[in-house]
Amino acid sequence: MNPEEAAAKSNPIEQFELHRLWPFEINGVETSFTNASLFMLLAALGVVALMILATSKKAIVPGRVQAMAEMLYEFVAGMVRQTAGTEGMKFFPFVFTLFAFILIANLIGLVPYTYSVTSQIVVTFAFAIVVISLVVVYGLYRHGFGFLNLFVPHGVPLPVLVVLVPIEIISFLSRPVSLSVRLFANILAGHITLAVFGGFVVMLLGAGAWAALAPVPILAIVALYALELLVACLQAFVFSVLTCVYLNDAIHPGH
Amino acid sequence: MAIISSAFAAEGEQTTHETVGAGEAHHEGVFPPFQTENFAPQIFWLVVIFGLLYVLMSRIALPRVGGIIENRGAKIASDLGAAREMQSKAQAAAAANDENLRRRRDEAQGIGREAQHKIAAESARQRALAESQAAEKIHAADERIASAKTQALANVEQIAVDAAASIVEKLTGAKIDQAALAKHATSSN
Numbered sequence: 101m102n103p104e105e106a107a108a109k110s111n112p113i114e115q116f117e118l119h120r121l122w123p124f125e126i127n128g129v130e131t132s133f134t135n136a137s138l139f140m141l142l143a144a145l146g147v148v149a150l151m152i153l154a155t156s157k158k159a160i161v162p163g164r165v166q167a168m169a170e171m172l173y174e175f176v177a178g179m180v181r182q183t184a185g186t187e188g189m190k191f192f193p194f195v196f197t198l199f200a201f202i203l204i205a206n207l208i209g210l211v212p213y214t215y216s217v218t219s220q221i222v223v224t225f226a227f228a229i230v231v232i233s234l235v236v237v238y239g240l241y242r243h244g245f246g247f248l249n250l251f252v253p254h255g256v257p258l259p260v261l262v263v264l265v266p267i268e269i270i271s272f273l274s275r276p277v278s279l280s281v282r283l284f285a286n287i288l289a290g291h292i293t294l295a296v297f298g299g300f301v302v303m304l305l306g307a308g309a310w311a312a313l314a315p316v317p318i319l320a321i322v323a324l325y326a327l328e329l330l331v332a333c334l335q336a337f338v339f340s341v342l343t344c345v346y347l348n349d350a351i352h353p354g355h
Numbered sequence: 356m357a358i359i360s361s362a363f364a365a366e367g368e369q370t371t372h373e374t375v376g377a378g379e380a381h382h383e384g385v386f387p388p389f390q391t392e393n394f395a396p397q398i399f400w401l402v403v404i405f406g407l408l409y410v411l412m413s414r415i416a417l418p419r420v421g422g423i424i425e426n427r428g429a430k431i432a433s434d435l436g437a438a439r440e441m442q443s444k445a446q447a448a449a450a451a452n453d454e455n456l457r458r459r460r461d462e463a464q465g466i467g468r469e470a471q472h473k474i475a476a477e478s479a480r481q482r483a484l485a486e487s488q489a490a491e492k493i494h495a496a497d498e499r500i501a502s503a504k505t506q507a508l509a510n511v512e513q514i515a516v517d518a519a520a521s522i523v524e525k526l527t528g529a530k531i532d533q534a535a536l537a538k539h540a541t542s543s544n
Contacts, residue, residue: 116387118396130395137400144408151416158423160430166423173420193413201408222394226401288388 112295116219116288136223139215143205151200172200176340183344187351194234195347198227199340206287206332210325218335219287221280228280231343239350250353279342286335290328297321512537 122133150172154165162170176196180188202218209216217223239247251268252261300317304310387393516537523531 113387118387118390118393120396126399129399130392131399132396133400134393134396136393136397137404140400140404144404147408148411148416151412151420155416155419155423158419158426160423160427162423169416169420170424173417174424193417194409196417197405197409197412200412201405219388220393220397221388222397223401226398284388 112292112299115215115291115295135215136217136220139205139208140217140223143201143208143217146204146208147197147200150204172196176200179337179341180344183341184348184351188344188347191234191344191347195340195343198231198343199336202227202283202339203333203336206336207329209287209291210328210332216287216291218283219291221284224280224284225276227283227339228276231279231346232276235346235350238347239353242350243353247350247353250349254354275342275346279339283335283339286331290324290331294321294324294328297324 118134118136120132120134121138123130124133125131150165151169154163155169157163157166159166173196176199177189177192180192180195184191205217208214209219236247239250243249251265251272253264253268256264297317297320301314301321304314304317516533520531520533520536523529
């Protein structure tokens with residue numbers, strides 16, 4: 101095998117392609133069940149297995165998996181309470197589902213030959229839109245036009261406000277973009293990097309004496325993989341913390 | 356080196372595809388995450404799956420886990436309360452026991468003291484009795500001694516009179532009237 105062929109075979113973008121496993125459409129809109137849908141389902145099933153099957157015994161002294169479920173629960177509950185206050189706890193089920201789903205999806209995506217659900221901008225953007233819609237709808241429902249105080253920081257003189265209010269509005273509007281791109285780009289970049297280094301290994305192995313160098317990119321992959329594990333957890337955390345922060349804005353719009 | 360540089364070239368090529376979004380790709384040559392025809396199926400399944408997951412979490416999983424944690428907290432609190440109650444009971448029992456012990460000890464000391472007093476009184480009484488008896492005996496003996504002494508003294512007088520009479524008789528050969536001598540002796544006494 102010559103190096104060019106090997107490089108072509110290990111295309112790092114290929115892993116993000118969608119394969120329609122069960123093509124169908126509803127009212128002319130394509131709703132095929134794809135490999136991405138399959139792994140969404142697996143991530144959801146993972147969450148269900150952790151949170152429902154492992155807790156079915158309701159043991160006072162928990163087993164390992166139940167202890168994990170409880171840790172996750174208390175972690176997210178603490179995060180919501182700290183960031184969005186006690187009133188924010190009404191969004192706890194939403195934030196928890198978001199965090200657990202993204203976390204499990206990210207972790208499943210790190211297993212070779214799986215699909216990373218969160219490497220699709222449309223998925224992360226859908227999440228971001230839901231979060232921002234929730235913030236806007238709840239803010240308007242709770243405070244009416246008072247929600248617009250969000251854009252008017254307290255105790256700032258009028259001339260500064262003229263500049264500041266547009267900035268606040270722009271920053272608010274860019275939230276869904278930054279929220280979705282952060283998660284998407286992190287997962288995407290990590291997977292591309294891993295695939296590229298994997299491609300190096302294949303190329304080196306196919307290049308005669310150069311095969312002796314093949315362990316070098318493998319070591320790099322091991323290190324990167326550890327980093328990606330961190331990124332998978334961290335990005336799920338960042339996404340849900342920011343969700344809490346934005347929800348806090350909806351609950352307490354005055355700065 | 357040639358291999359590695361070609362690999363970098365390949366990577367460089369791909370990065371251009373990413374940024375430009377027009378590569379050799381399989382479907383339309385668009386970077387897969389940006390292929391718009393992929394959006395609808397993903398959103399549809401995301402809504403379905405995430406919606407179901409949200410319902411399962413908010414209806415079943417979270418109330419259950421919350422309940423487990425709450426139950427555990429309540430159980431620990433009630434167990435601690437029971438333990439605290441038992442402890443206070445044990446302390447009360449220990450205090451009652453101490454009190455009982457103290458009272459019994461006082462009682463025992465009282466009994467001992469009483470017995471001691473009784474014994475002391477008894478021995479004092481007996482000693483007094485013995486002393487009075489002894490005193491009586493001493494008194495009787497004294498009397499006896501005194502009577503014996505007076506008797507002895509009377510005898511001594513008689514003996515002296517006799518001796519004086521016999522001495523005078525031996526020296527002078529004259530008989531002395533013993534009655535007169537005894538009278539004299541008694542008056543000179």
